[in-house]
Amino acid sequence: MKPSFKNLLLLVFAASALPWLQSCKPKGTQSAVSGDAASKVYVAPGKYDEFYNFVSGGFSGQMSVYGIPSGRLFRVIPVFSVDPEKGYGYSEESKPMLNTSHGFVPWDDLHHIALSQTDGIHDGRWAFGNGNNTPRIARVDLKTFRTAEIIEIPNSAGNHSSPFITENSEYVVAGTRFSVPMDNSNGDVAINTYKANFKGTVSFIAVDKTTGNMNIAFQIQMPGINFDLARAGKGKSHGWMFFSCYNSEKANTLLEINASQKDKDFIIAVNWKKAEEYVKAGKGKKVPVKYAHNIYDEQKHMATSVIEKEVIMLDSKELADMVYMMPCPKSPHGCDTDPTGEYIVGSGKLAAMIPVFSFTKMQEAIASKNFDGEYDGIPVLKYDAVLHGEVKKPGLGPLHTEFDDKGFAYTSFFVSSEVVKWNVKTLEVVDRVKTFYSVGHLSVPGGPTKKPWGKYMIAYNKITKDRYLPTGPELAQSAQLYDISGEKMKLLLDFPTIGEPHYAEAIPADLVVKNSQKIYKIEDNKNPYAALGDNFARVERKGNEVHVYMTSIRSHFTPDNIEGVKMGDVVYFHVTNLEQDWDVPHGFAVKGANNAELLIMPGETQTLAWKPERVGVFPIYCTDFCSALHQEMQGYIRVSPAGSNVPISFSTGKKEPVATTATEK
Numbered sequence: 262m263k264p265s266f267k268n269l270l271l272l273v274f275a276a277s278a279l280p281w282l283q284s285c286k287p288k289g290t291q292s293a294v295s296g297d298a299a300s301k302v303y304v305a306p307g308k309y310d311e312f313y314n315f316v317s318g319g320f321s322g323q324m325s326v327y328g329i330p331s332g333r334l335f336r337v338i339p340v341f342s343v344d345p346e347k348g349y350g351y352s353e354e355s356k357p358m359l360n361t362s363h364g365f366v367p368w369d370d371l372h373h374i375a376l377s378q379t380d381g382i383h384d385g386r387w388a389f390g391n392g393n394n395t396p397r398i399a400r401v402d403l404k405t406f407r408t409a410e411i412i413e414i415p416n417s418a419g420n421h422s423s424p425f426i427t428e429n430s431e432y433v434v435a436g437t438r439f440s441v442p443m444d445n446s447n448g449d450v451a452i453n454t455y456k457a458n459f460k461g462t463v464s465f466i467a468v469d470k471t472t473g474n475m476n477i478a479f480q481i482q483m484p485g486i487n488f489d490l491a492r493a494g495k496g497k498s499h500g501w502m503f504f505s506c507y508n509s510e511k512a513n514t515l516l517e518i519n520a521s522q523k524d525k526d527f528i529i530a531v532n533w534k535k536a537e538e539y540v541k542a543g544k545g546k547k548v549p550v551k552y553a554h555n556i557y558d559e560q561k562h563m564a565t566s567v568i569e570k571e572v573i574m575l576d577s578k579e580l581a582d583m584v585y586m587m588p589c590p591k592s593p594h595g596c597d598t599d600p601t602g603e604y605i606v607g608s609g610k611l612a613a614m615i616p617v618f619s620f621t622k623m624q625e626a627i628a629s630k631n632f633d634g635e636y637d638g639i640p641v642l643k644y645d646a647v648l649h650g651e652v653k654k655p656g657l658g659p660l661h662t663e664f665d666d667k668g669f670a671y672t673s674f675f676v677s678s679e680v681v682k683w684n685v686k687t688l689e690v691v692d693r694v695k696t697f698y699s700v701g702h703l704s705v706p707g708g709p710t711k712k713p714w715g716k717y718m719i720a721y722n723k724i725t726k727d728r729y730l731p732t733g734p735e736l737a738q739s740a741q742l743y744d745i746s747g748e749k750m751k752l753l754l755d756f757p758t759i760g761e762p763h764y765a766e767a768i769p770a771d772l773v774v775k776n777s778q779k780i781y782k783i784e785d786n787k788n789p790y791a792a793l794g795d796n797f798a799r800v801e802r803k804g805n806e807v808h809v810y811m812t813s814i815r816s817h818f819t820p821d822n823i824e825g826v827k828m829g830d831v832v833y834f835h836v837t838n839l840e841q842d843w844d845v846p847h848g849f850a851v852k853g854a855n856n857a858e859l860l861i862m863p864g865e866t867q868t869l870a871w872k873p874e875r876v877g878v879f880p881i882y883c884t885d886f887c888s889a890l891h892q893e894m895q896g897y898i899r900v901s902p903a904g905s906n907v908p909i910s911f912s913t914g915k916k917e918p919v920a921t922t923a924t925e926k
């Protein structure tokens with residue numbers, strides 16, 4: 262959420278004349294840390310952290326990786342945004358990853374992380390993230406810490422309610438924030454025909470057990486409202502998915518007022534096992550769509566993008582026993598299920614309490630048809646019939662809830678800048694701590710799973726006025742680490758984040774460390790442009806394309822002198838890193854290229870395309886300090902005028918260039 266959301270809340274609360282709003286917002290820098298905080302976050306040099314924290318980068322489009330408890334930043338994984346540091350989105354091999362039905366999209370807005378699970382417990386295999394803007398879901402492989410796959414979601418706009426994962430990673434699930442005319446309808450409609458023409462969808466993207474590869478198993482067409490967040494059922498509620506929704510008013514303008522009219526919106530419960538039965542029975546309609554599906558091949562070191570043409574759509578109106586609505590006050594944001602799967606917590610941004618729903622009661626209400634009418638053909642369950650109870654007067658602007666291993670819930674409050682700890686069964690508030698300031702999501706290691714590891718809670722704050730050295734108009738967003746091992750929460754540490762953090766997940770380091778890949782085996786390199794040894798290095802002309810099959814090894818490129826390129830040519834540098842040692846990437850850059858560098862991992866091949874725009878001799882060099890003679894890892898490429906008769910030639914370590922046969926096409 263951007264500050265506009267804060268303004269909305271301030272507006273609404275100011276309008277309802279709550280002067281205590283001001284008084285409960287912490288003022289000024291408060292350290293509020295106890296004496297032993299420093300030792301609790303101190304990870305000695307050379308020692309490992311206890312947890313990995315995978316943090317969404319919001320409008321940076323990336324995912325960042327921190328150590329907990331130290332708060333040290335290890336890596337920024339490029340996901341939806343190009344990253345010149347790593348050549349992601351710049352190398353020929355990675356460009357297809359960012360292809361969509363709208364063409365190449367170099368950016369997105371990543372809000373939520375979902376780590377893969379087996380039996381409801383983190384298994385350390387993959388991290389999924391959503392692209393909000395151009396609806397997509399990405400899968401990051403935790404062996405390589407690289408984006409392995411991106412799938413676009415059709416019939417969706419503002420893929421916010423996404424990705425949320427089921428307890429055996431059967432599906433990652435995505436709900437559309439904006440309702441829109443469906444892709445195969447005439448999209449050219451008046452916006453004020455919203456109620457008639459705009460629809461919502463939720464998508465179930467199946468995840469292959471072995472490869473992790475995603476495919477859209479089915480979508481469900483929903484009323485034209487806004488889907489905000491979601492959580493899968495677990496344990497007894499496995500097979501269900503819960504979505505928070507706002508704008509049940511179906512407003513299409515000035516939502517801050519028009520979508521805040523009703524007392525209650527909904528949490529929508531979807532029985533996806535039932536949906537699967539309907540799909541099997543052929544109750545889904547095949548609808549024409551267009552969406553990109555991009556996969557990175559680890560052996561070819563190359564991505565491919567395929568445009569898919571069809572999805573299966575189920576209709577929530579027509580198919581019984583599949584979708585139910587639970588009334589939820591008021592404009593709910595977070596929708597979180599506790600580790601037992603019995604309780605569903607709805608956080609109404611504008612509500613003065615937190616409703617907690619009971620899965621058992623929901624089942625009873627469904628069985629006894631305890632309905633309060635229908636909404637767009639979907640049965641609405643009676644609020645009182647499904648309610649476990651309400652957490653009274655918890656704070657202002659509840660957003661998200663996370664759980665520990667001892668039966669407690671932690672809810673973030675944006676407006677009152679605090680985290681409130683409460684007992685999931687008794688609904689009693691047992692503790693509260695300040696955050697600095699305006700907290701969004703929380704993360705407890707294992708918090709969204711059946712088996713939280715507890716110990717820490719991390720709050721991700723939107724506003725950090727007076728917490729850090731000023732950096733001009735924009736300040737760092739921030740994470741705050743709390744110790745939750747005792748009865749009282751204790752602030753331990755602040756650390757700044759990359760982009761705007763929304764959700765994050767933390768996982769014990771052991772689950773990831775043991776699988777971490779060190780190199781790509783050179784003998785497995787199937788890139789068609791690889792040069793698997795210095796003796797394969799060469800330069801070939803194909804029409805106006807010049808292909809340089811180059812190798813890199815400490816501390817030289819082969820070849821490092823290239824001539825015979827002419828104006829009008831496109832030069833493709835296919836660089837194979839022959840190293841087979843951990844942590845020895847080589848970089849590659851060309852003066853004046855309208856492109857980025859390449860950063861090539863051991864055993865990998867990556868390609869940089871360069872169209873020279875002037876005649877001359879251009880240096881090339883390695884950008885990654887790889888040995889004592891790194892600074893010697895350099896070379897030249899000569900560009901001659903169009904029509905010149907300088908032949909293609911190349912060499913390394915020779916005084917005179919060796920002429921070769923150019924393959925003319």
Ligand code: K7E
Pocket residue numbers: 262372373421490594660661700701702762763764
């Ligand atoms: Cu609350 Cu986009 Cu999950 Cu941000 S969302 S905070």
Ligand code: CUA
Pocket residue numbers: 813815816846847848883884885886887888891892894
């Ligand atoms: Cu290779 Cu520096």
